[in-house]
Amino acid sequence: MRTLRTIREVRAALEPVRSASRIALVPTMGAFHDGHLALLRAARAESDVVVASLFVNPAQFGEAADLSRYPRDEARDAGLAAEEGVDFLFAPAVEEMYPEGFQTWIEVTEVGSILEGRFRPGHFRAVATVCCKLFNIVRPDVAYFGQKDAQQVEVVRRMIRDLDLDVDLRIVPTARDADGLALSSRNALLSPEDRERAAELPRALATRDPGEARRLLNGFDVDYVEVAPFEPPVLAAAIRVGGIRLIDNVVLKGADS
Numbered sequence: 001m002r003t004l005r006t007i008r009e010v011r012a013a014l015e016p017v018r019s020a021s022r023i024a025l026v027p028t029m030g031a032f033h034d035g036h037l038a039l040l041r042a043a044r045a046e047s048d049v050v051v052a053s054l055f056v057n058p059a060q061f062g063e064a065a066d067l068s069r070y071p072r073d074e075a076r077d078a079g080l081a082a083e084e085g086v087d088f089l090f091a092p093a094v095e096e097m098y099p100e101g102f103q104t105w106i107e108v109t110e111v112g113s114i115l116e117g118r119f120r121p122g123h124f125r126a127v128a129t130v131c132c133k134l135f136n137i138v139r140p141d142v143a144y145f146g147q148k149d150a151q152q153v154e155v156v157r158r159m160i161r162d163l164d165l166d167v168d169l170r171i172v173p174t175a176r177d178a179d180g181l182a183l184s185s186r187n188a189l190l191s192p193e194d195r196e197r198a199a200e201l202p203r204a205l206a207t208r209d210p211g212e213a214r215r216l217l218n219g220f221d222v223d224y225v226e227v228a229p230f231e232p233p234v235l236a237a238a239i240r241v242g243g244i245r246l247i248d249n250v251v252l253k254g255a256d257s
Contacts (some may be wrong), residue, residue, distance in 0.1 A: 001082040003089045021048035023142035030054045030113035031071040031185035035175035039144045040084040054091040059126030108155045148174040150249045154230045182248045205250045
């Protein structure tokens with residue numbers, strides 16, 4: 001595996017293989033867990049060349065404190081990516097992705113304003129912009145995302161349609177621990193007691209009934225429990241446990257996540 005730091009390096013590395021290869025992109029912010037590894041494995045199994053990006057996008061964080069405590073261990077992530085057969089790890093500096101004077105943003109107005117968009121202003125503008133940049137840099141045939149971030153998937157899907165981007169989306173089911181809690185880098189910030197309480201979230205969503213789910217989450221700090229009109233529709237929720245904000249969803253039509 002080669003670690004690339006600049007856009008120029010990525011384009012130079014991929015140019016010789018582009019015409020004869022199916023190129024996959026797995027966009028990440030690092031802190032790899034089994035959910036990320038599932039994306040990498042799916043990409044490896046279905047593609048000729050696998051590119052994983054590792055970029056903690058500062059524009060996605062509303063609070064400096066949240067950004068500063070986001071877990072970072074590039075050496076560990078790089079080792080895991082290499083073990084999963086990733087060909088290129090794109091790990092740019094912030095200045096590479098947002099050079100001085102940067103002022104162009106992509107906003108998916110309707111899908112990006114509901115649910116998470118109400119509580120994290122500007123978040124999906126940052127997601128859409130950085131994903132569009134990554135698509136333009138790597139020019140993948142297919143990009144891999146997890147079902148856990150269902151609204152992110154919907155924002156990226158709408159952006160691809162509206163801007164006629166030439167990339168397919170592959171959505172991988174949510175990876176969960178034995179107690180049902182969706183894997184997330186934020187889980188590591190939970191105390192043992194809060195970690196046990198957090199398992200109530202997937203159990204509530206498993207009812208697939210927003211009223212019953214909200215009743216089961218009584219006592220938690222709940223931001224929302226709502227049916228989201230995505231493709232497919234999901235029952236989505238966001239709660240805070242011990243000051244840590246957790247999101248999750250279950251698919252209401254088709255295969256469960």
